[in-house]
Amino acid sequence: MxxxxxxxxxxxxxxxxxxxxxxxxxxxxxxxxxxxxxxxxxxxxFTQKTDVVRKVAVIDASGDGTSVQHFLLTEAQPNPEVAADSFRYSYTIPDKQMGNTTFLFRETDWKEAMVLLKRGQINVILTEQNGKPEYHFDPRNPDAQLSYIKLSGVLNGKAVNTPQDNGEIKPLTLAGTxxxxxxxxxxxxxxxxxxxxxxxxxxxxxxxxxxxxxxxxxxxxxxxxxxxxxxxxxxxxxxxxxxxxxxxxxxxxxxxxxxxxxxxxxxxxxxxxxxxxxxxxxxxxxxxxxxxxxxxxxxxxxxxxxxxxxxxxxxxxxxxxxxxxxxxxxxxxxxxxxxxxxxxxxxxxxxxxxxxxxxxxxxxxxxxxxxxxx
Incomplete structure (x- = not known):
C-alpha cells in the first residue's frame, strides 16, 4: 500500500x-x-562560403605614380554597389577549386581606418612607403594573415592562387567539419x-x-x-x-x-x-x-x-x-x-x-x- x-x-x-x-x-x-x-x-x-570577400583600408594612395594608386586605377574595378565614400574599388582573384576571393578597397585616413579595424569591418590597412606597399594587421588574426598573403601577391603581380607546382588541391567536404x-x-x-x-x-x-x-x-x-x-x-x-x-x-x-x-x-x-x-x-x-x-x-x-x-x-x-x-x-x-x-x-x-x-x-x-x- x-x-x-x-x-x-x-x-x-x-x-x-x-x-x-x-x-x-x-x-x-x-x-x-x-x-x-x-x-x-x-x-x-560562421558557415564559410566558397567565395570570400575581404575589405582593406587604403591610406595615402592619392599621390600620382604610386604603386598602390596605380593598382587601384588600372587593375581594380569600380564598385558601383556602394556609396562613393565607402569601398570604391574591387579586385577578384578567381579560383575554381578554393572559391573566388574579392578584395574591396576603401581610401581613408588613419583615424577612420582604426575605427573600421576595431569594428571588424576591415582586418588589413594598406599604406605606402618609398614606393613600396606596407601592410598593417594583427599577426594573431588568421584572416588578416591570409588577406596579407593574397593581397601582397596581387600587388607584386603574382596573384596567390592554388599552387599548381606542388600538386592539385582536392578540397575536403567531409560531414562534421x-x-x-x-x-x-x-x-x-x-x-x-x-x-x-x-x-x-x-x-x-x-x-x-x-x-x-x-x-x-x-x-x-x-x-x-x-x-x-x-x-x-x-x-x-x-x-x-x-x-x-x-x-x-x-x-x-x-x-x-x-x-x-x-x-x-x-x-x-x-x-x-x-x-x-x-x-x-x-x-x-x-x-x-x-x-x-x-x-x-x-x-x-x-x-x-x-x-x-x-x-x-x-x-x-x-x-x-x-x-x-x-x-x-x-x-x-x-x-x-x-x-x-x-x-x-x-x-x-x-x-x-x-x-x-x-x-x-x-x-x-x-x-x-x-x-x-x-
Whole structure:
C-alpha cells in the first residue's frame, strides 16, 4: 500500500511540475526557442562560403605614380554597389577549386581606418612607403594573415592562387567539419547544464525562500519524491529541447549524427544526471535567491567559457587542457560532439558516462544529506 501511495505521489508531483513549466511562456522561449535562434544565427554567420570577400583600408594612395594608386586605377574595378565614400574599388582573384576571393578597397585616413579595424569591418590597412606597399594587421588574426598573403601577391603581380607546382588541391567536404557541426553538440550540452542548474537549483531556492518547502514537507510527502520529480521533469524537458534543436539544424544545415544513437542517449542522460546532482547540492541549504544566483553563476560561468562550447578549448594554454577536460560540461560536450561528428559508439563514451553518472550520484547524495527544508 505504501509503495502504491508513493508511486502515485511521485506521478502527481511530476504532473504538477510539468504543468507549471508549460504554463510559463518564458520557460518555453528560453529553453526551446532561444537555443534554436542562437544556432541559426551563429550557423549562418560562421558557415564559410566558397567565395570570400575581404575589405582593406587604403591610406595615402592619392599621390600620382604610386604603386598602390596605380593598382587601384588600372587593375581594380569600380564598385558601383556602394556609396562613393565607402569601398570604391574591387579586385577578384578567381579560383575554381578554393572559391573566388574579392578584395574591396576603401581610401581613408588613419583615424577612420582604426575605427573600421576595431569594428571588424576591415582586418588589413594598406599604406605606402618609398614606393613600396606596407601592410598593417594583427599577426594573431588568421584572416588578416591570409588577406596579407593574397593581397601582397596581387600587388607584386603574382596573384596567390592554388599552387599548381606542388600538386592539385582536392578540397575536403567531409560531414562534421563545419562550425555548425561543432556548435550544435556544444549547445546541447550547455542547455542541459543551464536548464538543470537554473531550473532545479533556483526553483528549489525560490520555493524555500517563500516557505513552500516547509509546507510541502508537512504533508505526507516522501522527500525524495519531491526531488526526483523535479529532476525527472527537467530531464524530459531537456530531451525535448535538444531533439527540437537537432531537428531544426538538420532541416536548415543538414547536420547528421554519425555515431551511436544509444551512446548519444546514454551520455546525454549521464550529463543531465551530473548537473542535476550538482544543482541539488548547490541549492541544498540557502534560502536567499541572491546568494543562489551567485552560487549558480559560480558553477556555470567558468565552464561555459572554457569547456569548448563556442570555440575549441585547445586555444587555452597547454597546461590548462587536462584540467578543462575533467570538467563535467567538457566531458558532456566532447562526448556528444564525438558521436555527432566522429562516429563514436557506445563503448567509446563508457568512461565519461561512468564519471558523469558518478558525479551526479555523489552530489545528489551529498546534497540530500545537507538539504534544508525550511
Amino acid at each position: 505504501n509503495n502504491r501511495l508513493s508511486n502515485h505521489q511521485l506521478w502527481q508531483l511530476i504532473i504538477s511540475y510539468s504543468r507549471e513549466l508549460i504554463r510559463e511562456p518564458g520557460v518555453l522561449f528560453w529553453g526551446i526557442v532561444f537555443p534554436i535562434l542562437m544556432s541559426l544565427g551563429l550557423g549562418i554567420a 563545419r562550425y555548425i557541426d561543432f556548435l550544435v553538440p556544444g549547445l546541447i550540452a550547455m542547455n542541459a547544464m543551464m536548464s538543470c542548474m537554473w531550473g532545479i537549483s533556483y526553483g528549489i531556492i525560490d520555493r524555500r525562500s517563500k516557505k513552500l518547502l516547509r509546507r510541502m514537507v508537512a504533508t505526507p510527502m516522501k522527500k525524495t519524491n519531491f526531488l526526483i520529480a523535479f529532476i525527472t521533469v527537467r530531464f524530459v524537458m531537456n530531451f525535448i529541447e535538444s531533439a527540437l534543436l537537432v531537428l531544426v539544424t538538420w532541416l536548415v544545415f543538414g547536420i547528421t549524427i554519425q555515431g551511436s544513437i544509444a551512446g548519444l542517449l546514454a551520455i546525454f542522460m549521464a550529463g543531465n544526471l551530473a548537473f542535476a546532482g550538482i544543482a541539488i547540492f548547490v541549492s541544498s541549504h540557502t534560502a536567499n535567491t541572491e546568494i543562489g544566483n551567485g552560487l549558480i553563476n559560480l558553477v556555470v560561468m567558468p565552464m561555459m567559457v572554457v569547456s569548448g562550447i563556442f570555440f575549441s578549448y585547445h586555444n587555452f594554454p597547454d597546461w590548462s587542457i587536462p584540467f578543462i577536460q575533467k570538467l563535467p560540461l567538457t566531458m558532456l560536450a566532447d562526448g556528444i560532439r564525438g558521436i555527432f561528428n566522429e562516429g563514436l559508439g557506445l563503448s567509446d563514451i563508457a568512461l565519461p558516462f561512468v564519471i558523469l553518472s558518478a558525479i551526479g550520484v555523489f552530489f545528489f547524495s551529498l546534497g540530500l544529506r545537507f538539504f534544508k527544508w525550511h
